[in-house]
Amino acid sequence: MSPGPAVPEALRNAALLVVDDAPTKRALVSAHLRRAGFHNITLAEDGLQALEALGQASFDLVLLDILMPGLDGFETCRALRRDPRWAELPVLAMTGLEESEERAEIFAAGATDLILKPIHQAELIARMVSHLHNRQLIRGLRDFAERTNAELAAARQMQEALLPGPALLAEMEARYGLRVASRFLPSAELAGDLWGLWPLDGARFGLFALDVVGHGTIAAINAFRLHTLFAQDRSARDEPGLFLEGLNRRLRPLFSTGQFATMFYAVLDVARDAIAYAAAGYTSPVLAGRGGTRLLDGSGLPLGISGSARYETRQATWRQGEALLLYSDALSEATTACGSLLGEEGVRDLCGAAFASGNGAHGMADALAQAASGAHGPADDLTLVCLLR
Amino acid sequence: MQVKLTPGLGGVEVAVSGTLTFDAHAAFRQVVMAQVDQPGAQPVLLDLAGLDYIDSAGLGMLLLAREAAEKRGRGIILRGARGQVARILTVSKFNQLFTIQP
Numbered sequence: 046m047s048p049g050p051a052v053p054e055a056l057r058n059a060a061l062l063v064v065d066d067a068p069t070k071r072a073l074v075s076a077h078l079r080r081a082g083f084h085n086i087t088l089a090e091d092g093l094q095a096l097e098a099l100g101q102a103s104f105d106l107v108l109l110d111i112l113m114p115g116l117d118g119f120e121t122c123r124a125l126r127r128d129p130r131w132a133e134l135p136v137l138a139m140t141g142l143e144e145s146e147e148r149a150e151i152f153a154a155g156a157t158d159l160i161l162k163p164i165h166q167a168e169l170i171a172r173m174v175s176h177l178h179n180r181q182l183i184r185g186l187r188d189f190a191e192r193t194n195a196e197l198a199a200a201r202q203m204q205e206a207l208l209p210g211p212a213l214l215a216e217m218e219a220r221y222g223l224r225v226a227s228r229f230l231p232s233a234e235l236a237g238d239l240w241g242l243w244p245l246d247g248a249r250f251g252l253f254a255l256d257v258v259g260h261g262t263i264a265a266i267n268a269f270r271l272h273t274l275f276a277q278d279r280s281a282r283d284e285p286g287l288f289l290e291g292l293n294r295r296l297r298p299l300f301s302t303g304q305f306a307t308m309f310y311a312v313l314d315v316a317r318d319a320i321a322y323a324a325a326g327y328t329s330p331v332l333a334g335r336g337g338t339r340l341l342d343g344s345g346l347p348l349g350i351s352g353s354a355r356y357e358t359r360q361a362t363w364r365q366g367e368a369l370l371l372y373s374d375a376l377s378e379a380t381t382a383c384g385s386l387l388g389e390e391g392v393r394d395l396c397g398a399a400f401a402s403g404n405g406a407h408g409m410a411d412a413l414a415q416a417a418s419g420a421h422g423p424a425d426d427l428t429l430v431c432l433l434r
Numbered sequence: 435m436q437v438k439l440t441p442g443l444g445g446v447e448v449a450v451s452g453t454l455t456f457d458a459h460a461a462f463r464q465v466v467m468a469q470v471d472q473p474g475a476q477p478v479l480l481d482l483a484g485l486d487y488i489d490s491a492g493l494g495m496l497l498l499a500r501e502a503a504e505k506r507g508r509g510i511i512l513r514g515a516r517g518q519v520a521r522i523l524t525v526s527k528f529n530q531l532f533t534i535q536p
Contacts, residue, residue, distance in 0.1 A: 259456065
């Protein structure tokens with residue numbers, strides 16, 4: 046006999062199950078397999094024995110005779126496909142049935158492929174190698190996807206932990222007489238968005254929102270970098286323009302060309318009804334109250350582009366009863382029902398209507414989140430923050 | 435994104451139209467960056483009149499083009515931006531980085 050085709054090293058340990066009622070056939074197939082380099086071979090005499098063997102050990106491929114007494118190949122195949130553990134197990138049917146209808150029935154029963162009897166060794170091994178190889182590739186991809194998903198889920202939790210938690214929000218609400226509602230909806234597993242707030246003194250607190258270019262993993266890592274920079278330097282937190290300038294200077298060497306972050310930072314003073322703020326190309330926040338709505342000025346060179354960028358501190362009033370809304374551009378660039386971009390004026394109108402509905406901070410956040418999901422769902426990371434005095 | 439190149443007196447005028455987002459990255463690099471990254475005394479003219487939409491990734495590409503042009507000692511002129519494109523260039527104060535013409 047010729048030496049026959051060799052099985053790649055990586056596949057030789059494959060666990061094979063050979064099911065045939067005829068002892069001579071089992072011996073022949075088994076000899077073919079051993080000669081090709083397989084050695085992990087289990088033999089079964091009929092369908093019931095095969096199912097029993099499958100229940101006891103893990104197999105990579107089954108060679109299944111079709112015409113057998115008792116549980117035949119069709120029934121065995123259907124039975125094992127009903128079990129989710131073996132839904133993707135390669136099953137190669139060995140058959141002398143040459144009518145195309147019967148062959149179709151074998152596939153309908155769940156066989157992956159079939160080999161006509163009399164078995165030709167080279168063909169048998171070639172088909173087996175092909176199916177085992179596919180199985181290995183699919184397993185590798187699935188393992189990779191599972192590992193990646195688990196890591197992304199963990200990273201997502203880390204990102205959510207950067208956002209203000211319920212305890213901080215409750216403390217801020219009580220201390221400054223606020224209601225705070227927020228929504229944070231990444232378009233991928235991770236977002237390049239971030240927002241937060243911190244107390245400064247009895248009457249003043251800082252509030253920021255930022256959006257790193259792009260979305261997904263790289264944007265998220267850059268958002269983490271920014272967060273680290275805030276934590277390192279707390280010096281200019283009560284001077285918004287200086288705060289952004291300092292942040293920009295430290296960020297510039299970390300970002301490569303084409304990367305940047307847009308940001309809004311404000312110091313809110315509830316004793317003086319005042320907002321001092323600076324912006325680096327973030328969307329224009331909206332103030333909504335009984336007297337109507339006003340847009341703050343979000344313009345400014347985004348952070349991380351030019352180390353010498355200057356950021357001016359701008360002033361606005363924030364009266365009792367008014368809501369301040371920050372939003373990422375996923376809202377202002379959402380598509381409306383008529384197909385146009387919502388735009389900042391659209392956001393302003395929306396905020397006015399949401400305020401007038403009288404449903405409080407959470408009602409406003411819900412109304413804006415709904416508008417942002419638009420016709421196609423948010424294409425970018427969505428952040429919404431609503432502070433109602 | 436579509437790109438049209440028009441040879442002119444001082445060099446090539448590059449007209450970018452459609453949408454400039456992350457998906458256009460490969461095409462932008464291949465066509466626009468290749469034009470920008472040429473020796474020449476004249477500034478590179480990017481005509482944005484046909485551009486309907488640009489996102490932050492698109493702005494990032496403009497910054498990459500600016501860096502490539504600066505290495506060649508050239509500036510970039512952004513001309514004819516309108517609608518959302520004009521608004522985002524204003525909000526981002528890109529006039530501090532580029533010559534912006536109506």
